Amino acid sequence: MGLISPFATVQASTYPLQTTFPDIMMYKAHTNKKVIALTFDDGPDQRFTPDILDVLNQHHVNATFFLMGSRVAKYPHVAKRIVKTGHAAGNHTYWHPQLTKTGVHNMKWEINKTEQQIQAATGTKPKLFRAPYGALNKTLVKKLGGMGYKGIGWSIDTNDWKELSARSIVNRVFNNVHPGAIILMHSAGHGTQDLSGTVHALKKMIPRLKKKGYRFVTIPELWSLEHENMSKDLHQ
Template sequence: MIQGFFILFVGLVYSTNSARASVAYPLQAKYSNTMLYKAHTNQKVIALTFDDGPDTRFTPLILDVLNKYDVKATFFLLGTRVHTYPDIVKQIYSKGHAIGNHTYWHPKLTDTDVKSMIWEIEKNEQEIYSVICIKPELFRAPYGAINEDQVRQLEKMGYRGIGWSVDSQDWKSLPANVVKQKVLDSIHPGAIVLMHSAGHWTQDLTGTVKALDELIPYLKKEGYIFVTIPKLWLLENTNEKEFPK
C-alpha cells in the first residue's frame, strides 16, 4: 500500500479460532452480488492479486515470474500510474491478466463520500480505457476501506468489489521468506491473496518478487490452481460442480 500503515477491512471480523478457516466477511454476506473476499469452496483454487501498479521497477519483474509459471493474476491499477506507465498496462493486459480499478489517487474512501468515490473510479476508468479500450468491472478500495453506501453505489456503477482473505503484508518491504510464510500461514481453498506490484518510492518489493518465485511452484505441488478474480467469481456465484475453465 502507498502509505506506511495498514488499515483493516471495514466489517472484517476475526474470531478466536484459526484465521485460515474462521474469518467472517459481513459485506460479502450482505451484498453477495457485489462483494467478494473469498470463494466458499473445497477446491484448491486461489487468486493472486496485485495492487498499486503499474510501475517500471517491480511490475515487470512480477510479470516475468507469472509468465515463467504460466499463472494469470488480477492487477488493481491506480489511475495516476496508468497515465504515467501506459506501456506496462498494455503488457499486463496482453499477457492475459485481469484488470481492476483501484481509484485514481488512492484515498481512504471511508474518509470521503460517495461522490468522491464516483470521481475516483470514473477518472481511473477513463485512463484505463484510453490505454487498453476496456472498462474494468472489478474494483478494490484502497486499504480495503469501504462502507455500505459505497458498496451500493458500486453495484449501480456495474462494479464488483473485491477484498482479500490472505494478506502478504508485502507493502512493509518484508524479505521474501517472511512474505512467503505470511501467505502460507493463511492460504486456503478459494483464497484471494493480496500482494503489490508497485508502491511508494521508499518501498522495496524485491521480497514480493522473490517470494512469488517460490510460492507458485510450491503451491502448485500442493495441488493449488491459480485463477483470475473473474473465474473465482464464477465459482462463487454459480452452481458449477467443477471449476469453469
Template structure:
C-alpha cells in the same frame, strides 16, 4: 546600586552572545538522524537519485500502506455475508483454486518483475491499478493486458475512501475507467478499495456503477517490506482453496518490494505442488471481467 546595574548589563550581554554563538554555522548541535526501519525506510536506503526520479510516479494520496492499513476488519466479512453477489473476500473451498491479486501498480520497478515471474510459471493474475499511474505508464498497463491478466479499478489517486465523499469516489472510479480504457480499450468490472476500506454506502454505489468489489482473505504483508521467508510464510501458512491473495506490484516510492518478487517466485511452485490452480478473480467468482 551602580555595581548592581553593571552586573545585570554584563549578564544580559553574556546571554546574548551565547545565543548568537549558538546560531552561528557549525556551532549548533546536530539533530539525531531518525533511524531507518523496514516499515519507515529512509529514502536513500534503496534508491539512487536517478532511481528516485524514475520512481517518481503519482503517489498514494491516502499515504503509504504502512501508515494507514489496519488489521483486516470484521466489517468486510459482514459485508460479504450481506452482499454475496457484489462483494467477495474469498470463494468457496470446494475447488482447488486461488487468485493472486496485485495492488497499486503499474510502476516501472516491480510490476515488470511480477509479470516476468507470472510468465515464467504460466500463471494469470488480477491487477488493481491506479488511474493516475495507468495514465503515466500506459505501456506497462498494456503489457498486463496483453499477457492475459485481468485489470481492475483501484481509484485514481488512492485516497482513503471512507474519509471522502461518495461524489469524490465517483470521480476516482470514472477517471480510472477512462485511463484504463484509453490504455487498453477495456472497461474494468472489478474494484478494490485502497487499504481495503469499504462501507455499505459506498458498496451500494459501486454496485449501481456496475462493479464487483474485491477484498482478500490472505495478506502477504509485502507492504511491510518483510524478508522473503516471512512473506512466503504469511502466504503459505494461510492459503486455502478459494483464497484471494493480496500482493503489491507498486507502492509508495520509498518501498522496496524486491523480497515480494523473490517470494512469489517460490510460492507459486509450492502451491502448484499441492494441486492448487491459479485463476483470475473473474474466473474464481464466475463473473465477467
C-alpha cells in the same frame, strides 16, 4: 435470498459485506476446489510490475492487477502489457484515498477517472474494484453496485508493502492458505519502497502451491466459481 447458506456463519463473522451484498462483494470463494487468486495493488510502475509479470509468465500463471489511474496515465505501456499477457485489470482509484473518509461523490470521481485511463491504455473497461486499504461501508458498496462494479477484498494479506523478506511473505501465505483464497500483494509502491521481496516470494511460492495441488485463477474466474456454488445452494 431466503435460504441459509452453509457458509453464512463464516461469512457473517469474517466478511460481513460479502454476506450482505453477495452479488457485489467478494473476499474469497467458498469452495473445496484448490483454486487461488493472486492479486496485486497500486501498480503499474516500471520497477516491480515488469518483474512480477516476468515471474508470472515464466510459471504460466494469470493474476489480477488493481491499477491506480494516476500510474496508468504515467505507465500506459505497462498497463497494456498486463492485459495483453492475459491478466485481469481492476480499478484501484486514481489517487488512493480512504473512501470511507472522502465519501460517495469522491469514490465516483476516482472510479470514473481511473476507468478512462485503463480503457485508453488497454482497450478494456474494468468492472472489478478494490478500495484502497479495503475501506468500504454499506453506502459505498451500494453505489459501487449501481455503477456496475464488483468489489473485491482479500482473505490472505501478505503485508508485503512493509518491505518484508521473501521468506516472511511465503510463510504468511502458507500459514493461511485455503481453497478459494484471494491473496493481497503489491506490484508498486512509493518512490523508495522496496518490493523485491514480493518478486522473490512469487518465485518460491508459485511452484510450492502448484505442488500442493493449487490452481491459479483470475478474479473473474473465481467470481464465476463463487456464484456457481451459490446457485447450487439456492437450488438444493
